[in-house]
Amino acid sequence: MNYNAELDKEYLSRKTIEVNFSINNNYIKIDNNHTTYCDITRIQNLICKNEILKLYKAVYQLAKQKNVKIGRKNGYKKFIVENWNSYLQLINYYNRLFDEIIKDFKEVEKRKLHSGTIDDQVLNAAQHKSNKYKEVFYNNSIYSQMICTNLDFI
Numbered sequence: 001m002n003y004n005a006e007l008d009k010e011y012l013s014r015k016t017i018e019v020n021f022s023i024n025n026n027y028i029k030i031d032n033n034h035t036t037y038c039d040i041t042r043i044q045n046l047i048c049k050n051e052i053l054k055l056y057k058a059v060y061q062l063a064k065q066k067n068v069k070i071g072r073k074n075g076y077k078k079f080i081v082e083n084w085n086s087y088l089q090l091i092n093y094y095n096r097l098f099d100e101i102i103k104d105f106k107e108v109e110k111r112k113l114h115s116g117t118i119d120d121q122v123l124n125a126a127q128h129k130s131n132k133y134k135e136v137f138y139n140n141s142i143y144s145q146m147i148c149t150n151l152d153f154i
Contacts, residue, residue, distance in 0.1 A: 008122075020032060026042040107126070
């Protein structure tokens with residue numbers, strides 16, 4: 001990390017503040033009474049492609065047996081098939097990023113937070129990565145679309 005050593009030295013000389021650090025392999029929460037610095041959970045592969053496609057097929061077969069017509073305009077199956085590899089790649093990318101964020105926040109914990117956290121360059125870098133990580137939950141991400149598509153279908 002590239003940072004201003006003089007500013008960092010001045011920041012570290014300030015009074016420390018009381019902060020709760022909860023960092024493990026799947027969850028990071030850093031907060032105190034008035035501020036949450038980070039609160040993220042590792043994403044997981046919540047669906048199995050073959051299982052969801054079997055369920056999709058079973059629903060359509062059941063509908064056919066019951067003489068119920070189901071429209072296919074939502075394109076669930078097509079979306080799953082066409083985006084499955086991207087979905088798996090995103091999970092890998094964001095989990096590698098989560099691993100980096102763990103290291104960054106462990107460094108923050110080791111240094112402790114000091115009064116005037118806006119000047120903490122290590123914290124700012126960790127929060128920047130944390131914000132990048134949260135993009136996986138945006139509605140336009142393949143991960144969110146895949147999870148929502150399958151929850152809608154089920």
